[in-house]
Structure formats: C-alpha cells, structure tokens
Amino acid sequence: MPEGYETVVGLEVHCELATATKLFCGCPNVFGAEPNTNICPVCLGLPGSLPVLNRRAVELAMRIGTALGCEIRPSVFHRKNYFYPDMPKDYQISQYDEPVNVNGRLELPDGSVVGIERAHIEEDTGKTTHVGATGRIHGASHSLVDYNRAGVPLVETVSAPDIRSAEQARAYVIELRGVLVATGASDGRMEEGSLRVDANISVRPTGSDILGTRCEVKNLNSLRSLVRAIEYEARRQVELLEAGGAVTQETRHWDEDAGVTHPLRSKEEAYDYRYFQEPDLVPLVPDAALLEAATAGEALLPSDRRRRIAEVFAAHGAEASAEQVLTVIELDLDQLVLDAVEVGADARLALARAANEAAARPDDARRLDPRAFADLVKMEHDGKLSATQSKTVLGALLEEGGDPADIAARLGYEALDTAELEAAVDRVIAESPDEWTRYVGGDAKVTGYFVGKVMQATKGRADGKVVSSVLAARRDEAAGR
Amino acid sequence: MAGIGIDEVRHVARLARLELSDEELHGLVGELTALLEHVDAIRQLDTSGVPATAHAIPLSNVLRDDVVGPCLERDEVLAAAPAAEEGRIVVPAILREEP
Amino acid sequence: MSLLDAGAAAVAKAVRAGDVTAVEVIEEALARLDATEGDLHCFQTVLGDKARREAARVDEAVGEGRDPGPLAGVPIALKDNLCTHGIETTCSSRILEGWRPPYDATVVERLRGAGAVAVGKTNLDEFAMGSSTENSAFGPTHNPWDLSRVPGGSSGGSAAAVAAGVVPLAFGSDTGGSIRQPASLCGVVGIKPTYGVVSRYGLIAFASSLDQIGPFAPTVADAALALEVIGGGDPRDSTCLARPAPRLIEVLGRGVEGLRVGVLEDFVDDVSASCRRAANDAADALAAAGAKVDAVSVPEARLGLPAYYVIAPAEASSNLARYDGVRYGLRVEGPDVEAMNARTRAAGFGREVRRRIMIGTYALSAGYYDAYYGQAQRVRTLVTRAFDAAYERFDVLLSPTTPSEAFELGAKTANPIEMYLSDLCTVSSNLTGQPAISVPYALGDEGLPVGVQVMAPALGEALMVQVAAVLEQAAPAEARGPVPVGGRARGEAADGA
C-alpha cells in the first residue's frame, strides 16, 4: 500500500448451505451431478410453480447468526428482479431490508474484530458455460446453461467495512469459513464454489474517518485471488487519486489470469432491482423451535478452539506458535495435539509436529491414535530420537499406524550416546580444517555443513540441535574460553 | 400530477426487456400517463403510520422438511426448451457478467 | 331435460348409482361443445379421447364398487392458466403456445381425484389480464346470451361454457374479479374464495397476492360442492391455509333469518340502473326472508381500483419476467441474449400484457416504489380495515357485481381504463383476501343477465353461500344459464320447460 493511504474493505461471503435439498424445492443439493438432472418445476421456475421454504436451511442460517453473535430477527423474503439466463424466474428470492441475522461480530485470531452487518438467506443461480474460442464470456458465440445449482440455499454474510488490509481480509475469510464449517452450515470448499467472496474496496488518506468511494469486486474464487484483487484494486484507486482523478462507484470483475479488475458495465446500464416482498412466501418468525435449533451447536467455533489451546499451553507453561495453532485448527488436528498433551507429550513439540509434519497428510493425521502420537513426541523430546528420525517415524506412523517405538527399532533408530556423537563431531572437524577455521572465525553459515556431515556419518541418528551445541562447545574450547 | 416522458418509457421498456417499436413507445407515454392519473387518487392519500399489507391473510413460518423429492426428466425439460446441447440449454452470446 | 342440465351434483349422483355411465355423460358434453364452439370459442384445447379414457376409468371404479368421488363423471372445463400435465397450457398467450406442463395443478389433481373429467381448457384474457376475454391471442370468446357481446373476463371461456350448458362446472381464477364479473355477465354462479383456501400451485401467476382459483356453476349448490373439492391446505403453496376445505353443502337451505346484511351504497353512481336495481331487489328479498338489512358505506372500497391497478401490474411484471425465451415457450432469436429476451417478449406478449408489464415495472422502479407500490400496499391496509369494521356490524355485504350488463365486443378495447372499471365492485375482495360470490339475479334493461355480489369476512364462505342460496331462490329463473347459444326468447325459463 502506498505511503499515506489506508485500504478499507467490506466482504460479502456467499456460502452454500449443506442441506439435503434446495432452498424452495425437494431437488437434491449436490455438487457435480450431470447437467440439468437435479431440477423440478419449482427450481426451473416453470409457470405455476411455487416456492416452499426449507426448514433445515433456516435452522442453519440461524445457527450461523448465533455463531456470529447476531440478533436473530423476524424476517421476510423479497424478489430481486433482473434478467439473466441462469436465473430461472428472472428474479432472485433473497432477503432485503428485513434479514434474519443482523449486527454480529467476528473476532480474528490477531484479536481484531470485524463487524457483521447481516447474514441473510437467498437462493443460488444456475451455471453458465461460455462456448467459443476463449471459454470466457467475451467472444463466446453462445452459452450453455445448467440449472442444477439454481435454488441451492445460500447465506450471504456481509461484513462492515472494518477490514484494513488484504491479509486481514484473508484472515477474515478463513475465520468465517471455520465458523461456517463448525456450525455444520457448510463444507467450506471454496474450490467447488461452496464459498464465494465479493469485496467492497475503497481507499482513503491514512487517519481519515470518511469512507472513500468503493468498488465492488466480483469473481474472487480463492483466497489467493482475494488477496491479489484487494492489493491490485487498492493500488489502482490510489493511482487514480494521485493522478488527480476520482474513483467511480461500480462493480468490477477480477480477472485472475491478467491479475487486474475491470468494470462489469457502464454506469447507464446500472441495474434497478425493483425489490418487493415475495408474495409467494410468508414471513419467518424465530419461534422457540427454530431458536433451539439455532443454538444447537455441533462443534466448537475456531475462536473457542484457539482459547482451549491457549489455556492448555498456559497450564503447561508453554507458548503456542499462533501460526501453528491456526494450521492445526484449520486442518482439524487441534484435538490430536490436546489429547497428546493430556497423556504427557510436550505441548510445543506436539503442536510443531502436528502443524508441520502431520499437516502434510491431514486425512491420515486425523485418524492417528493420539497415544501413539504422544509416545513419538516423548521419544523425540527425551532425545531418544533425533528430529529427523522423529519425522521419519511419524511419516511411517501416519502411513501404517502402530507403535512408534517398534517403528524406530525397525528403522534401526537407537539413540546415539554422547561419546559416540562427540567422536563423530571430532572426526568431521579433523576432516574439514578450512571450514573449521571459518566456523571458529565466526562464520555461522558453515554450521549447516558440519551438521550435515555429522548426520551423514551417523546415518541420521544424531540430533541436529545436539550437534550444533557440541560444535559450539568445541569452538569455545578452541577459542580458549 | 403524474406523468411519464418518452425517455422514461424507453428506460422502463429496457428494464422490462421489451423491444418495442417507436410507435408503441410513444403510444405508451399517453397510456401510462392516463393510468397514472387514475392512480393519483391513492397517491394523494395520507397514509403515514399505516403499515403495508403484503399478504391479505397473514401466516408465518410455513416450512417444509429437508427431504429429497422427485426431479424432472432431463429429456422432457430439454425437449421443451427452444435450443439444447450437451444436456444444457443453449442461449445466444451473453454480453455481460451477472450483476 | 338432459342430465347435464340438472347440474354437477345430479350427474355425480347418477354416475355413482350406475344410472348412467360417465362415458355417456362425457360424450354428451363433447357433443354440446362441438355444437357450440364455432359460435362461442370457449375452448383453447379440447380433450376428446383423453376425456373419454378418464370417464371410462370412472365407470371402471363404479363397476368395481370403488368410490368414484363426489364429482364422478362430471364434465368440467379448466381455464387455460391451470397447469395440466402433458396438455398444452397457454394462458391464451403466444409466448406459451405449445407449452405442455410436466405437472398438474393441485386443483386439477383434486378434481380428477374426485372423479371429474376435464373436457377442455378454456379461453381467457392473456395471462388473465382483462375483463372481456378479448385479450386472448387466439381470438375472443362470445357471450352465449348474445353473440355480439363479451362474456366478461378474464375467465370468459369458463363462464361461457357453463352458461351454454357445455359443462355444469368450470374453473377460473379471480385476481380482481375475473370469476365474478364473467359469472355475472353470463348468468352463472361464480365464487372467489378467501385467499389461501384454494392452493395456487399450478395456477400460472398473474398477481400472486391476489390470485385465487374458484368455480363456475349454474347453481350455488354446485359451486359450493366444487369448492369443497378443490379447497383445503396444500404443502406446495406456502400461502395456502393449512385447514380443511370449508363445509358448504350443509349450510344450504339454512335461510337468512336474523343475519345482518349490509347493502354497500358506494357504487350507486357508477353502475347502470339495472345493476343497481338488481342489488336493491336482492336486498329486499333477503329482508323478506328474515334478514336484517341495512345500507352501509365503505368509502375505502372506491380506493380498491387504483390500488389494484398498481399492485396487480407490479406483481405481474415480476411474475412474467420468466417468459424470456430461454427455457420454454416462444423464442425470437437475436444477436445476444438480451436482444433475444426483448424480442421474444415483445413478440410473445399481447398489447395489454405489455402495457401492464410496463406500468408494473415503472411502479416498482427506483424512485417510484414508495409513491406507487408502497402506497398501494398501505391503501390495501386501509381497505381491509374498512371492510373489517363493516363486518363488525354485518355478517355479509351485498353489492352489484358489475357496473353493467355484458357489453359489445370491441366496445372498450380502445380505452383500457374504461375496461378496468369493469372490476370496480370486485377488486376490493382481492385486496382484502375476503371471499365473494356472484349470483345471477335479474335480466337487465338490455335483456342480459345481471348478478349480485355477496361478500363475507375472511373464511366466511359458509355464511356467504348460505345467503347466496336464498338469493338464488328469489331470483327469476329466466336470469340464469344455461341458455341456448344466442340466448332464449324472453319469458323462456332456464330449464326450457
């Protein structure tokens, strides 16, 4: 971000609800079916058909509201009228000025808080494929429409313009996704379009409390596009302002390949959605049964899980790496860490092995026996396994399960005794006089050379950290300290 | 006094996706103005504090269970469509992204 | 006298008893249809062999001792905005020409379940927008009483088919008077039920918050029987009340002793002398039968028409957006999808439909919503409150159904607002959701039938029908259909005796 400016972002996150059926009809809500096989008179908008609201979708929406600390209110549905071929009725049924969830908040791992203006229920559209040279909308000769997705329930969560950077936007989406998954509302799969993000982006001089003119950027299909698009768009706006121009309020499309945003339409083409209350649906009032379903949490929220880890670590006098905590929660490995700590594993080491090595194979890691994992961590912590050996054993453990001690024995990993290690270090020093002179002279870069050589000599049985400390001791001796 | 001009009629025709002849558009200026005059009787009323009625017979929370029901046969749907290809409905080029 | 002229209940009774076969009844209805259709053009689609097959199934049930249903073998006609599985359903519009719904409307299912046999789909004003059935893309329907006259609309085909004796029961939809006004103009009974009593699933929407399906019949009893069959909760329509159909047959013949009847005096200056006279005579008849009759003014009733002509087009503009040339019906090709949409819609919708889409789009558009649609919805509240207040003093209200007798074809097509005035007395019931019935009550100065309207509070169908049955008894037989095509000579009674 150029000097003297601040980015202001509000996000609209569309989340497909994990219901069995669509929002207003009994068609299956599934991803990847043959085109136009999950459609009926209602979701195809056939003349005479009428919508009937899915109770489960309402419960999940209210659950999201509860998790975001929203007020759950009586709400109504409106029609948002515009023509588009993938929208069967040429209006979208959505909640407009009386949404089900309002005024919530989401606390991010760094402690910052993003306001939630609303989280409302609406229906999804179908999917259009553009046929022609580019496969994109421009230059296509014609398009093909599949209505399987039409009518899938969505909850659109609209944040306040409280986000101040692309990175914070990323953290917000990850945190929100965690909430959506925890409530059972969503599978959180961005790559399948379960989660889609639009960003309202503006810039203003640092210190100003007036909002600049914003642009809404669409088509952000991954966290990477979100970050890139915000950075690009903020830069574009600042350059405009610096050149004495002004930002036009408009909707822009993120072009992932070109890495730029471009306007969707000119101003005179502005849409007029002619919202009015949907006469085919009746108001939704949060009664006792719905409210009970709305608070029946299925899993801990990410923030609860972070708090739990922090408490356990504090009790063990350990400090958790924030990044590693995010990783284990994201991959659903935090319980493994806590279970291992519970049966005596070192907290920091357990977290590190879970966030780094186990995280590389999350599906296997979630099946890992916590006791076996704890045993492995203990062996490493007690020096019975070097870090390298520990990682190898963990790899085998993830692959085939079993007892880490047996695996270590099978691999021939027995702890090196100190005398053996020191002898190996001394041999390597003797074989490498030039490197040793540099090392003693203070060139830390050659440390890796010595560690590598010792590892080679001991066939990986040495612990890198112990090798480093022996080297340091020898250097101090050589320096006569 | 209610009234509507030709530019507005054109704009509304575009919103409503009706490609009308100039003759009809000009005719609509008079017809719509006459209608709006007729409707003026209610525009003049003071309705402050009166809630809107969207449903004559109020109901709430009409919900269905999340249970899968039958779908249509794709062939039947595509046969009714003006054009279809590869299991999907064919439309001419779309010039703009979804709003 | 033919069994068909004895009415739906009599047909069902004879079929159930095995006195006559459903096939025989259907053959007669088809023969009458054939004989009258050239003059009247009531039908959009005729279901000859399909009707015969269904009738045979009814006879099979009778033969096997299974219950064939309360409308066993009764030939019926369905307005062509009711979806029928595999049978062309056009709304009398080019845009839907050739479209065969892949499903049946709930009322169609219920009627078939009750043993009724549809012999055809009837003509209407395109998308039910009109009061004369002249707005059909496939030509107008003629009034059987006088072929130069309109049958009213929008359910003109259904009303005329009953009035001509082709079928003893027909079904239509009423958004602002589209059942009651043609019933009045054709000398038959027509009911607009309380909003939510009959499922709208499968009724092609005109204005969703106003539309209700209802029956046409020569008698109150048959109309009541039909409503018992089609009414009752439906999980496929969120606005349909989860309660059983009203029980109406049991109240027929209870009389009006002690009932409080309010005679609405607000339309006096707007209706013809014959319509005014019919309503006054009807009031006298009720008084003579023991009702407590009093004049009442509900000035807000006059706000109904302007409110209606904002709300109905606004909802229609949205309901009719889906006819865009993409998924079904007409497509007029264009270089891009927007041009294709706009050309399809301009070519596929008739002039009145285009006009209403325009006014409705305008009324909802940015900057005008509050002045028009929002205001009309608030006025709707005022109208409802005013009628509710009247119902604190009266059990039912009585008024003319229409401002005039059937008018000449073409008389009002040049002036839409004059046509809209046809709905003056009927629209308020749609805005309030309250039920109303039109009963043939007199022959007017032009020798054509004139109906009177009985209105009741929400879910007051039983009371309304109870009063209508008394009026029916008091009305001269010559004012009622069925009539021979072209009408009958003066003094000739309805049953031709």
Ligand SMILES: [Mg+2]
């Ligand atoms: Mg939205």
Ligand SMILES: [Zn+2]
């Ligand atoms: Zn469906």
